[in-house]
Amino acid sequence: MTDLSPFMLGAHALFAVLWVGGMFFAYQVLRPSVPGIEPPPERLKLWDRVFARFFHWVWIAAVALPSTGYWMIFVDFQGFRGASLHIHWMHGTGWLMIVLFIYLYMKPYALFREAVAAENWEDAKANLERIRKIVLTNLVLGVITILLGSTGRLW
Numbered sequence: 766m767t768d769l770s771p772f773m774l775g776a777h778a779l780f781a782v783l784w785v786g787g788m789f790f791a792y793q794v795l796r797p798s799v800p801g802i803e804p805p806p807e808r809l810k811l812w813d814r815v816f817a818r819f820f821h822w823v824w825i826a827a828v829a830l831p832s833t834g835y836w837m838i839f840v841d842f843q844g845f846r847g848a849s850l851h852i853h854w855m856h857g858t859g860w861l862m863i864v865l866f867i868y869l870y871m872k873p874y875a876l877f878r879e880a881v882a883a884e885n886w887e888d889a890k891a892n893l894e895r896i897r898k899i900v901l902t903n904l905v906l907g908v909i910t911i912l913l914g915s916t917g918r919l920w
């Protein structure tokens with residue numbers, strides 16, 4: 766442990782909360798609240814604005830989580846050999862989340878943005894559905910990763 770260890774663990778936990786909490790809010794709170802908005806293209810425009818702001822923060826989390834995680838592994842645990850099983854699992858599920866997010870951003874989100882800009886609402890809806898499925902997958906992975914990270918040292 767060094768003087769920086771509490772800062773790294775604290776930043777790691779905060780970025781995990783930001784990313785997974787944001788997905789929970791989008792999926793469980795915002796999504797069911799959107800259908801009342803009329804006319805329907807306004808819903809797609811709202812998602813466009815929400816994603817632009819939220820994904821900006823997810824990019825920061827997707828860089829900060831592995832950076833602080835590797836720092837802890839190499840400074841606090843002297844490498845992967847010194848890290849217990851839950852950290853190896855978190856390493857795997859964490860990277861899966863990051864790769865899925867990069868795919869989401871480069872493919873369905875890029876197509877969604879293009880479709881909204883072109884007012885092609887059918888395509889926008891189809892890509893929103895793809896984004897929804899990936900966000901749900903990442904939300905489940907995120908909950909598992911948080912449970913691994915926070916309870917792993919107890920088992």
Ligand code: HEM
Pocket residue numbers: 774777778780781782784785830831833834835837838852855856858859860862907910911912914915917918
């Ligand atoms: C991608 C590579 C990642 C690496 C290398 C990594 C590594 C680590 C390490 C070394 C710890 C300290 C564990 C301990 O002291 O027992 C930790 C804790 C934790 N990690 Fe990760 N992690 C990664 C990704 C993630 C992701 C994506 C999330 C959630 C979205 C996450 C959530 C957590 C949580 C909640 C803790 C516990 C924090 C606490 O005790 O307050 N990690 N991680």
